Amino acid sequence: MSLFFDDVEIGDELVLGSFTFSTEEIIQFATQYDPQPFHLSEAEAAKTHFKRLCASGWHTAAIYMKLLVSKNQQLIEERRASGEPVAEFGPSPGFDGLKWLKPVYAGDTITYKRIVTGKTESRSRPRWGLIHAENHGQNQKGEAVFFFKSTVFVERANRSEATTGHLGG
Numbered sequence: 001m002s003l004f005f006d007d008v009e010i011g012d013e014l015v016l017g018s019f020t021f022s023t024e025e026i027i028q029f030a031t032q033y034d035p036q037p038f039h040l041s042e043a044e045a046a047k048t049h050f051k052r053l054c055a056s057g058w059h060t061a062a063i064y065m066k067l068l069v070s071k072n073q074q075l076i077e078e079r080r081a082s083g084e085p086v087a088e089f090g091p092s093p094g095f096d097g098l099k100w101l102k103p104v105y106a107g108d109t110i111t112y113k114r115i116v117t118g119k120t121e122s123r124s125r126p127r128w129g130l131i132h133a134e135n136h137g138q139n140q141k142g143e144a145v146f147f148f149k150s151t152v153f154v155e156r157a158n159r160s161e162a163t164t165g166h167l168g169g
Contacts, residue, residue, distance in 0.1 A: 003075075004087040004157035005129030008116055016067040016112040021055045023106040029059040042106075050103050057100035060137060060146050064112050090128065090153030098148040102139070109140045117149070121156075128153045 023042075030039030034056035037044035045053045072089075079086050104110060118132035131154050137146030 003154075004085075005119065005121075005131065005154040006157040007087075008119065008131055008154065010116055010118060012116040014071065014114045016064070016071045016114065018109050018111040019063045019067065020109040021059070021063075021104055021106060023053060026053060026055045026059065026106055029062070030056050034058055052103075053106045054103040055105075055108075057146075060100065060104050060110065061098070061148075063110070064135065064137060064146065067112050068114070087155040087157070089155065092150060092152045093130075094151065096149045100146060102143055102145045104137075104139065104145050108145075110137045110145060112137050112146070114150075122153070125153075127156055129156050130154070 027040055030036065036056070038048045038050045038054060039045075039056050039059075042053045045051065076086050112135070114133045114135050116131060116133050120130040120132070122128045122130060130151050133150050133152075135146075135148050135150055136144060139145050
């Protein structure tokens with residue numbers, strides 16, 4: 001996020017990008033991090049209720065994060081190139097409601113987006129605000145496959161009232 005807390009509006013939508021899950025990538029991720037049979041081979045997946053090779057939910061979440069970081073880097077570079085100030089963003093105090101709504105099969109293309117649902121000014125850290133969002137993944141058929149709610153610290157623009165301390169202390 002390159003905008004300051006004060007510039008973010010409820011309802012703002014940011015498309016992070018799309019990713020096509022290949023058979024090879026699904027198996028590679030699953031081999032390292034989620035070695036369940038339906039993530040490791042078509043033959044084993046055929047024996048399950050999935051019927052086909054599908055990506056680990058953690059794989060779909062990792063791709064969300066990869067695309068979020070990439071989009072944020074792009075937006076930061078664009079703001080800097082135009083001479084605009086760039087807000088710092090801090091850690092996330094957590095997320096809620098992670099759901100894998102439908103399987104993501106080999107060959108599926110998932111498009112991810114974030115929609116701002118709320119803002120909270122931090123009372124304990126006046127330099128910062130909290131942005132609340134819903135995060136979605138949708139396959140090429142328009143079906144929802146991934147969802148969670150997030151919160152992240154974002155720097156406030158009004159530094160005259162803000163402290164100069166860092167988020168960690």
